[in-house]
Amino acid sequence: MKRSTLIKHVGTLAILMFTFGVMAQNPPSPYVRYDSNVTAPDTTDYVTFKTGGTTMGYYALPDPVYHPTYVSTGTLTGGFVWNWTNPTHPGTAATFNKPGAANYVEITYPVAGAYVINVAEQAPAGFGSCADPSPTVMNVSVIAPPTFTISAPALGATCGDQAAQAISVAIVENVPANWAAYAFQVTEEIDEIDINDAVINNGTETVIHNYTTASKLKTLGGTSPNFTWSFNTAPLTVNNGHRTRYVYRFKKAADAPGAAAHGVISAITQKSDYILPGIANLNTYPFASGNAQVVINSGVAEITYIVNPVPSTGPIYHIPNQYAY
Structure with a gap:
């Protein structure tokens, strides 16, 4: 019976994975066990493909007979190696780099597609040079980044x-529904303007939908890979007898790094940015316009509605009867 298993990297998604008792000290958080079946797993590790390839880190849990204090102290018995291989790939094999502990590997996936990753622990000559004949297996699906297309009616x-308007979003990401989650924010600004669109009363831009990288939007319509989400604007009311402009803006999540471009972050893209010791860069993926009502301005998606007061007709002026009397 195999005594070791593969621990996959799940980055910031660790809290969403199945719970296997109290998190052990080693492998370190946020790594958790990948699958209960080490040789024939039925789950998939999803990874977002990045230009030039995506690199992810993984640990293989050492055999407890040869490494009895690993979980509590991280100590590995010297001379053991973990042989990582990629027997199945989408045409270009993954590459392996081993920069840290002997049981840790960084795998670079060069193209999108399905990969099967194997790892086998091998003892040094002093312990007979034995190699595990039934490697631990992991299924990896490297997918395209999500698309986030916004549409709004004219x-x-x-x-x-005028009545409230329904703004809709079509999200495409090839993940199961239980992993579909997205970080972004929507703001609303209501201004009173004159006939030249100059502001008379400047409204405050307020956040009306706030999906952070910690919370994310998870209530979606549709089915994988095509998800949907929508919301209604406020009723488009003429304020104080002035032309009134309503502007709705889609922006990056409030807790996204300041240098990050405006766009969406998914649960899987955020996970795919993790490499030990943590997330150095958090990538966003651009908003797209689904129709002419949605304008992309410096990465921000904007929807603008203007409602006008009904003209109030004044009295009629005429040449008075007494003019020539």
Whole structure:
């Protein structure tokens, strides 16, 4: 019976994985066990493909007979090696780099597609040079980044108060629904403007939907890989008798790094940015316009509606009867 198993890297998704009792000291958090079946797993490790390839880190749990204090202290018995191989790949094999502990590996996936990763622990000559004849197996699916396409209706009329408008988002990411989760924010700004669009009363831009990298949007319509989400604007009311402009903006998550471009972060893209000792860069993926009502401005997706007051007709002026009397 095999005594060791593969521990996959799950980055910031560790809290979402199955719980296997109290998190052990080693392998370090946020690494958790990949699958309960080490030779015929039925789960998949999803990874977002990045230009030039995506690198992820993994640990293989050492055999407890040869490494009795590994879990508590991280100590490995010297001379043991872990042989990582990629017997199945989408045409270009993964590459392996072993920069740290002997049981740790960084795997670079050069193209999108399905990979099967094997790892076998091998003892040194002093212990007979034995190699595990039934390697531990992991299934990896390297997928395209999510697309996030925003659509909004044009107003049928702009004279007087108008009804709330439904803004919709089509999200495409080839993951099961239970892993589909997205970080971004939507803001609303309501301004009163004059006939030249100059601001008379400047409204405050407020966040109306706040999905952080910690919380994420997880309530979605559709089925994998095509997910949907929508919300209604406020009723488009003429304020104080002035032309009134409503602007809705999609921006990066409030807790995304300052240098990050505006765009969406998914649970899988965030996980795919993790490499020991943590996340150095958090990538965003651009918002896209689904119709003419949605304008992309410096990466921000903007939807603008203007409603106009009904003209109030003044009295009629005429040449008075007494003019020539």
